[in-house]
Amino acid sequence: MKILLILALGILLSSPAQADPRDDIIAGFKAQGAGDANLANGQKMYSTTYGSGKPDTPKCTTCHGATPQQGGQTRTGKAIDPMAVSRTENRFTDKKMVDKWFRRNCKGVIGRECTAQEKVDFLTFLASQ
Amino acid sequence: MADDENTAQTSPTATTTTHVITVWDLPIRLFHLALVAVVLVAYLSAYVLPENALGLHLWSGYVTVALLVFRLTWGWLGSHYSRLQSFAYSPAHILKHLQELATLRPVTHYIGHNPSGALMVFALLMVLSIITVSGLMVLGGEENQGPLAGIISYAVAEHAATVHNVIVLLLLAMVVLHIAGVLLETKLTGQRLVRAMFNGRKTVPLSTPSLPLRPARPVTAAAVLTVFITIAGSVLWALSTMPASGLITLPANTAYEGECGDCHSAFHPSLMPIASWAKVMGGLDDHFGEDASLDAETVTDITSYLTQYGGEKWDTEASNRFAILNPAKPLRITATPYWLRKHSAIAPAQFKLKSVGGKTNCGGCHRDQQSGRFDDQNIQIPKE
Incomplete structure (x- = not known):
């Protein structure tokens, strides 16, 4: 049993092209009608002050770092890891988490759900950082 | 009942008719100093030090209990003037002494505790007992700690806390009254009572025997204390193994x-x-x-x-x-x-x-x- 497990693990680790879970998530948004990513729009979203959502959270950087490379802080004082994938490796790898936070934070900051295109732009921009 | 053997009209000038004897034996003097120290630590840890000094406060409580147990044992098996029996005056006697004090004229010197001092001793023993027991109840019911944690509910502990907090103020008042009383008696009897508190010695008439009237029985006292500590310790230990009431184990979620x-x-x-x-x-x-x-x-x-x-x-x-x-x-x-x-x-x-x-x-x-x-x-x- 143990040997089988080690064998399986070995095969898993040695398999050459590990699929990036982010690709699956982006593919999911594309299936909802999104086109190719617009990095400039993703960057703009990160730094725009919307003010159309909840009054306490007018922009992403209310809680997240001023740049994607910087860490942020929740309004209660808890540290938030940087959004840039280069700084926080496991960002955007859990679909459930990605969906939860897009739902919450788009409503909280912009005042509406984000479109599939916006999600692709935003996520791809931060993955490139 | 205390009687005439305790009273002695002394005049410090008549040196030929007086001699110096040990009234307060060493254990009773150490007890007194330790009690002063531990009560001081209790007040400081409660009112002055930060909240997380509770541990120190608890220790002061436990030591107080030990001192009370010792005092009661020594009140039975100590040397003459330490025995409770030697200063158990009747209420009428106490009243008479207080009336004498009130006139602010020289009063009879009692070799051991005088009637008002004796009253203070009994009152302090009682007040300290109430404080330690109520404190243990608060510890059990509010903090879910200590031997009573499994028995005392928060509601009961809240009442105990009221008692604890009021009685400690009473104790503070009693300490002030006690010191004032000693100073007053010192003035009115001409006896150096504070010095006697440290070295145990007093100048008394020659007719008073230099040996204690009844000698201490330290071995018996040690045996009694050992038995008591064993029994009380076992009971407290057994109680402290009970799970704290109202404190459940929270599973992770x-x-x-x-x-x-x-x-x-x-x-x-x-x-x-x-x-x-x-x-x-x-x-x-x-x-x-x-x-x-x-x-x-x-x-x-x-x-x-x-x-x-x-x-x-x-x-x-x-x-x-x-x-x-x-x-x-x-x-x-x-x-x-x-x-x-x-x-x-x-x-x-x-x-x-x-x-x-x-x-x-x-x-x-x-x-x-x-x-x-x-x-x-x-x-x-x-x-x-």
Whole structure:
């Protein structure tokens, strides 16, 4: 049993092209009608002050770092890891988490759900950082 | 009953007719000094030192109990003037002595405790007993600690706390009265009572024997104390193995700790009434100004966890105190009257420290918050 497990693990680790879970998530948004990513729009979203959502959270950087490379802080004082994938490796790898936070934070900051295109732009921009 | 052998009209000038004897034996003098020290530590640890000095306060209580037990044993088996019997005066006798004192004219000197001093001794023994027993009850019911934790409920402990807090003020008044009484007697009898407190010696008429009238029985006293300590210690130890009443074991809940812990440390469920938790969980799309919505399945999971372990399921100091809400902000734990009162002395900058992690991170200072007990001794405010 143990040997089988080690064998399986070995095969898993040695398999050459590990699929990036982010690709699956982006593919999911594309299936909802999104086109190719617009990095400039993703960057703009990160730094725009919307003010159309909840009054306490007018922009992403209310809680997240001023740049994607910087860490942020929740309004209660808890540290938030940087959004840039280069700084926080496991960002955007859990679909459930990605969906939860897009739902919450788009409503909280912009005042509406984000479109599939916006999600692709935003996520791809931060993955490139 | 105390009698005439205790009284002696002495005149310090008549040296030929007097001699010096040991009135207060060494154990009774050490007892007195130790009691003074331990009561001082008790007051300092309660009123002056920070809240996490509770451990020191408890030790002062336990030592007081030991001293009381010793005093009662020595009051039976000590040397003559230490024995309770030698200064058990009748109320009429005490009254007569007090009336004499009130005239502020020279009074009869008693070799041992005089009647008003004796009254003070008995009163102190009684008051100290009440203080230590009520303190132990508070410890058990409010702090869920100590030998009575399994027996005393929070409601009972609250009454005990009232008694404890009032009687310690009475003790303070008695200490003042005691010192005033000693100074007055010193003046009116011409005896150096304070010096006698340290060296035990007094100048008395030649007719008073230099040997104690009744010698101490230290071996018997040691045996009695050993038996008592063994029995009382066993009982207390057995009691302290009982699980604390009202303190349940909180199982971990990944959804609660994970989801709520995303933005703030997951509060201990005992810190809010169940109905409040239900309201919080029903309004996650506007959670203190933020959208904290969750999928229905997770909401159900967390709600049932909080319902199962919310405030009413506990009988701790925290669960009882936090049950009183702030009407203006009923769902905010850090706005409850108790939270505000207990944290009023803490500078806002303290909460901003990275090591503290904000007002919602109880564990930043309360190192045992996971247990729901929030021990005073476990408060550690980081310096940086």
